[in-house]
Amino acid sequence: MTPDQFREHGRDVLDWIARYLDEVERYPVLSSLRPGEVRSRLPEHPPQQPEPFERIWSDFKQIILPGITHWQSPWFFGYFPCNRWPSSILGELLSAGLGVQGMLWLTSPACTELETHVLDWLVELLDLPRRFLSTGSGGGVIQDTASSATLCAVIAGRERATGLASRRQGCPPGLTAYASAQAHSSVVKAMALAGIGTDNLRLIEVDESYALRPDALRRSLEADRRAGRKPFCVVATIGTTSSMAFDPLRPVGEICREHGLWLHVDAAMAGSAAICPELRSFHDGLELADSYCFNPHKWLGVNFDCDCFYVADRESLIRAMSVTPEYLRNPASEAGEVFDYRDWQIPLGRRFRALKLWFVLRSEGAEGLRSLIRRHIALAAEFADWVSNDPAWELAAPVHLNLVCFRHRGGDAVNQRILEQVNASGRMFLTHTRLDDRWTLRLCIGGLTTQREHVTEAWRLLQEAARMQTVS
């Protein structure tokens, strides 16, 4: 493909995306293909000769598009959102065009420095503790996901607790971590991957708002200490995946300080809301944390992947992660004048992801991002009102931010069938969870183009599905 052909085909792709930005709401949200249907339409053998782009592009539309679940639809209410402003798409395009690999400062100073700078901007925008700033002893880095950030935090905590002995000799027995019973599955996964073991993760009971109970945390870790175990880490969640519960950071942080535990705060979804001053109270006590992450790819519209991970003491992370072979040595790194982000993450190589984050922050401005978040929260509050005022339905958890957990009073089977029906219709998409061992619907309002009309219609569709289920 010559540069001219690139320009021509690129315009076709751009034009298609521009139309898709508008038209996505007309696609069935959830792909209705059966397992294997996409593969069955692809040729068995790979092409030997180059094919014209027109043919690939046509196959994309014929074969791939029907197999897409449209995360960008205003009718997508499932999981947590995964948004992307147009400016973010352009940032990703430019990053691919530059083709920079930013493992070291040297391998593109701008890739590292823009990232450090923009992550400092976000400390200011979210009013995060100043100890996370790169200008002190902390700093931020872009990870792919909160799962990876949590794994890095658990490993850094493991190494701090063992004086870097674990990375040399292997993880000693007895190291014990704590998170609420509502914490994300990535905490369990981090314990498994890091060689500490899931049996050594205490899932602490939660209160009626599904938030971690500090008294239960204290009891658990004191019992572990008495049993000769070595508590080393707590993962607190700001905005759990099931129900957007907020663990109380201040009492949890005080316990961590008292016992010398690494406190990691996973605010993957909710953290972005702190860009609005009136919503920051959930961060009270965050200055007691050793590390923190939130995902601009969830609620700030920076396209996946973009998780911002902060540490208060960057050396504790770097010492845990760094391995330096000769072929990566260079004067700037040896002089200690620069950050080499390869030492802040699991992979060696890295894309220039700061570009898209920078594009979004400037193109939307903090005010643009605030108004998006406020709109979603207002819509969720309104939806929650409709649910509470309908005697056939009930709220299943306190409504925080943009997530409503609710259920029909008809029981698990009815709720399950309601979910199946509305999702199969292609008109909207939502997902479920289990709270108090009861099947619960989750409606997360997070689409960039989701407006009141979509939420109203979603409620109508759910009510209609409920009527059909309870009549039949």
Place this chain on the structure above:
Amino acid sequence: MTPDQFREHGRDVLDWIARYLDEVERYPVLSSLRPGEVRSRLPEHPPQQPEPFERIWSDFKQIILPGITHWQSPWFFGYFPCNRWPSSILGELLSAGLGVQGMLWLTSPACTELETHVLDWLVELLDLPRRFLSTGSGGGVIQDTASSATLCAVIAGRERATGLASRRQGCPPGLTAYASAQAHSSVVKAMALAGIGTDNLRLIEVDESYALRPDALRRSLEADRRAGRKPFCVVATIGTTSSMAFDPLRPVGEICREHGLWLHVDAAMAGSAAICPELRSFHDGLELADSYCFNPHKWLGVNFDCDCFYVADRESLIRAMSVTPEYLRNPASEAGEVFDYRDWQIPLGRRFRALKLWFVLRSEGAEGLRSLIRRHIALAAEFADWVSNDPAWELAAPVHLNLVCFRHRGGDAVNQRILEQVNASGRMFLTHTRLDDRWTLRLCIGGLTTQREHVTEAWRLLQEAARMQTVS
């Protein structure tokens, strides 16, 4: 940014990239900025109000571009390449435009199925063992980097060796892994991160071609067995980073079979060359491996990140990695009819990276990729000839594929100054390593637009720098 503005600004970005494809060779390869220079030009505080794209775009050119080290320059001979065909840029653009998050099959069937399919295509194209095909008990998945693939392999091996006890109870002492003394730093890092410990990695001596010595491997692991340790894993390298050495897979694989060890093969750079039938001999014995990875983002021109990771028994990977909370359950997954790639990797979420790989394979065709690789290899052979025929210089290792390790006979300090001088000139960029404890220059010929004229001129620049160093 409206869809129309997106189209308009997108065209500006596209046009710039199209020009950059041609003009990149005129930029100084290595950025000459000092640490902190990029940051010093960025505003201290983030923007509150949206800014017009024109201003952001202008700042990109004024502030960011001078801080770029141009990996896509035909004068870039450093590290290993990190290429991207124009078709790959369009694949990344489309992926960002769709904004799909493919953690589960359900969250976009095409994202999963295209990936599985294209990775099966690559088994055919590289003539990899059929046990890696998804249609049997194996399968492939796209990881970000070979570092992550190696970590997943080490963890899967750890779990197989301990009957899944490590993920529950933590890593037991005594587990021991093996790699050559020339293996990539990511093997050391994997041992550190996985809680097994770097002291439990044996770095096995190499032969005169810097390849692992199977006899030394056998001695080391038998000594460990006698000492009551538990050997569990070998990481063999096809194309080491220092000198492109090939560990002998067949004897290594036979030892692994005999002792029940997980064999992971890291072919990050060299693997792509197997698309040429005449170059496949380094894969002899690969059918004895449990897992394998290579990076299309290195030598097939699929833009970073794209590492293809294969396992012969996918269940052994999934059992090691999977954690399933209620909110991710769905009928397709529960029925076991589909792959959920979240269980094949560390992060939960994932981009639609198969698109760019599919675009490249079809747009270039296997023949297009073969001719690129053959050109690089021929140029490297020619460069190696020039070096061996010049009495002031010598080859430092056997020349495999597209990497030449060489040095001036003037000693470490002279070579170091030669490197500094040519890199500071901005005319070309190469990096170094250490072989037999001697400072060694590495010239890797891997640019999509690198032609004979660039290699000739690189040799001239190196000779000129050597003359200046040895005269002064």
